[in-house]
Amino acid sequence: MANLPWLDKVRRRLAQSNLPPTYIRRFVEELSDHVQDLTEETMSMEANALSQMGNPEEIAEAAIDFYRRRSILGRHPTVAFLVFGLSPIVTFIVLFAVTVLATAAMIEVAHELGFSIDDWWNRLGTPGVTVWCYAMSWLTSVVPGIVVSILFCRLAKRLRMGRRWLFVSCVATGLMTAAPCFWPVLPDVPGHCITCFSLFVARSLEQIARFVVPIAIGLWFVRRTHNHGRLELAS
Amino acid sequence: MKTKRTNPDFLNGVPELLILNLLARRPRYGYELVQAIRQSTNGTLEFGEGCVYPILHRLEAEGQLDSKRQMVGGRSRVVYRVTVQGKKQLASTTMTWRRIVEAIGHALQGRENGEPALAR
Numbered sequence: 001m002a003n004l005p006w007l008d009k010v011r012r013r014l015a016q017s018n019l020p021p022t023y024i025r026r027f028v029e030e031l032s033d034h035v036q037d038l039t040e041e042t043m044s045m046e047a048n049a050l051s052q053m054g055n056p057e058e059i060a061e062a063a064i065d066f067y068r069r070r071s072i073l074g075r076h077p078t079v080a081f082l083v084f085g086l087s088p089i090v091t092f093i094v095l096f097a098v099t100v101l102a103t104a105a106m107i108e109v110a111h112e113l114g115f116s117i118d119d120w121w122n123r124l125g126t127p128g129v130t131v132w133c134y135a136m137s138w139l140t141s142v143v144p145g146i147v148v149s150i151l152f153c154r155l156a157k158r159l160r161m162g163r164r165w166l167f168v169s170c171v172a173t174g175l176m177t178a179a180p181c182f183w184p185v186l187p188d189v190p191g192h193c194i195t196c197f198s199l200f201v202a203r204s205l206e207q208i209a210r211f212v213v214p215i216a217i218g219l220w221f222v223r224r225t226h227n228h229g230r231l232e233l234a235s
Numbered sequence: 236m237k238t239k240r241t242n243p244d245f246l247n248g249v250p251e252l253l254i255l256n257l258l259a260r261r262p263r264y265g266y267e268l269v270q271a272i273r274q275s276t277n278g279t280l281e282f283g284e285g286c287v288y289p290i291l292h293r294l295e296a297e298g299q300l301d302s303k304r305q306m307v308g309g310r311s312r313v314v315y316r317v318t319v320q321g322k323k324q325l326a327s328t329t330m331t332w333r334r335i336v337e338a339i340g341h342a343l344q345g346r347e348n349g350e351p352a353l354a355r
Binding site: 010023026027029030031033034037038041052053054055056058059062063065066067069070 | 264265266269282283284285286288289290292293296310312313
């Protein structure tokens, strides 16, 4: 009875929504018992029993909805937005600041170790310095972006939130990852560099690429969850 | 001043009320409960029988129901029973429901200020 296609539809939908396997097992077992009771006690055909059970997708949606409403995040979209829409922005800013400071500290250490950067400003526009600027830009914005998007995707998965919230956090992180513009400007005092935050405007392909990184991580998480659901069904 | 809600959710919670009421009489498993709903409402309520389980699970998560897997009729079943908290909730919801039914009854009979409306 547990292998009915009707039950499989319910199981697959629940698995795709990241509900815990123990809950899915229990839910499907109860439905399976119910179908068996219907067929036995009313002596009806399995198809009739299933029509009495209702639409499998509606039942799965009701189970997902009820399961999510158990948590405060599921009941209050505003709280969910604070957690998955605004927290990634704050976390990104903190991590970005930490990365910039860590990078500056590394440069300082390199200088102390004898790697001279005194004539760096005289070499602006050379391929080496351009690569260095891009590397710094990616290190200081993309690395925090990757960390924040993985963190919030995992959180969304752990809290059994829908894909919607996972993507909200990835888009918020993507906007922040693309926002910092890091380019050297000839300073009055040698050794200084100006880092600019700009709003997300598609100024360059490089910025768009940075925006796409967290989105790609979100898609990867969704795909992985989907495949995981399928594996669970196959086993 | 507190704004009154324009859409009182008097229809929300009806399945929960029925479930708590029937389980307060005696513990039942899912199939038994659905049959009891059908009988007690003379088959008036039409619903997909599978929809009862998400409600049962939520009530259980809220502490209004308790469940235990036990053997019934030679098969292992999840049997639900009402907790003390569930009984309190049932009493409160029943009272609210009766008040609403009475008020709607008055309105449908066309009464205003306690007087029957004149037929014109």
